[in-house]
Structures are given as C-alpha cells and as structure tokens.
Amino acid sequence: MSMSLNPYLCLEGTTREAVYFYEKALGGKVVGIMTFGDMPADPNHPMSDEMKKRVMHAHLKVGDADLMFSDTYPGMPFQPGDTVQIALHPQEEARAREIFAALEDGGQVVMALQKTDWSPLYGIVKDKFGVTFQVNVPGEQPQK
Template identity: 75%
Template sequence: MSLSLNPYLFFDGNTREAVHFYEKALGGKVMGIMTYGDVPADPDHPLTDDMKDRVMHAHLKVGEADLMFSDTYAGMPYLSGNSIQIAIHPKEEGMAREIFAALEDGGQVIIPLHKTDFSPLYGMVKDKFGVHFNLNVPGEQPQ
C-alpha cells in the first residue's frame, strides 16, 4: 500500500501571510494558492467579499515534504494552539539554527536549542502564528 501524509494547517484569515512566512523560514517553495473566490460561484451559497479573499487551499513544498494550508470559513470557530506540532530534521546544525531563529522571530522559545542524549541539537519553538515546531538534528545511529 502506498500512502502519504502531510500537515494541514488552518488559520483565521491570515493564511497567505503564514504561507509566505514559512516559505522564507523553511526555505520552501509555494506550489499554489487558491482563494474561495477562485472557484465557481454557487448562487445558493453566495460568498461575501471577505470570504472571496480567504485562502481555500495553499500548498508549500519544503524539501520533500508538503505543507497544506487553509483559512477557516467565515464564522467557523478557530482556536490557535498546540494541537499539532511539526517536526523538522535538518541534517546540519547551521541550518537548524537558521530555521529556529526564523521561526522564533515574533514567536516564543519553548525549549532552547541544545545538545541532548538523542541529538546534537534539539529545540522547540512556537511561532508567531501559535504553531509549535520541534527541530531535531539527527544524531549518529548505532550500527
């Protein structure tokens, strides 16, 4: 069986900002952004001008991973928080430090980058959108 999974992050009207933030912070490439207004109109469910500008679906490619994004539909409850964490595994410590610093900008360090028994460099950060990231440089694996 072939199966792939990816995180799908929801925001409340600021998805476009988040996608471009992660594009820069993680060195990704935006594959596409589609708004609710980009799809054919449904006369039974007309969209407000605000809804037409909200992002229905966005795709960011980061290395070989895919991150998907969307704004909530107007009026849907939205709670920013730590219900999902994204683990990033850069092979080089320098890259880990750069990514951590970019995500930390406007956010909050939960666990500072440091050496652990399982990693030469590990840390956790909550970015300015409330999304939690674990950065873990893989250590030497016993043979």
C-alpha cells in the same frame, strides 16, 4: 497500498501571510494558492468579497515535505493553538472509506465523505483524541 500524509495548518484569515512567512523561514517554495473565490459560484451560498479573498488551499514544498494551509470559513469554530490537522491521501476510495470509518469511531464527522471539485472523495473527521484528519483521494491532475 499507497498513501501519503502531511501537516495541514488551518488559520483564521492569515494563511497567505503565513505561507510566505514559512516559505522564507524554511527555505520552501510555494506550489500554489487557491482562494474561495477561485471556486465556482454557488447561488445558494453567496460569498462576501472578503471571503472570496480568503485562502481555500495553499501548498508549500519544503525539501521533500509538503505543508498545506487553509483559512477557516466564516462561522467555523477557530481555536488558536488547534490549527494543525493531518491530511491523508489514500489512492483508493475504498481505503479512504475504511480510514474515515476507523477515525470516526468515537469521534465526530466535521464534513462527510463526498465528491468535491478537487477530489472524487474528501471528508474531515475529528477522532476521539481531538485530532482532526482530512481524508482526500487525489483527483486527476491537470495536464501542463
């Protein structure tokens, strides 16, 4: 069974600034930054120009470790100090479902497991201790 995990920082509109701050402070290297505007447009959920500029996902490599980030979506609750989540990356969808169900027991589903543009199976769950986990089965990586 193969799985990795990493911290995932959720910020309210300051992710881009934070990524470059931590890159310099920790001697890391920015792997990539994707904005909400980079995603395919959905006419049922139009985005403001400000929202399109917000960071949907950023990846900073620090040594052998991965640090990931995202800005909140407007309207999502944001509590300063409650900004670190744990991202889990099981390779198998069956294992992802097992982990999600175990974390959901006594907790709360924030986003049900579902197919996304970046993953065959992704979801967010807050466990009974108030810790938020993102469960993400890695999708196929684009060929370079």
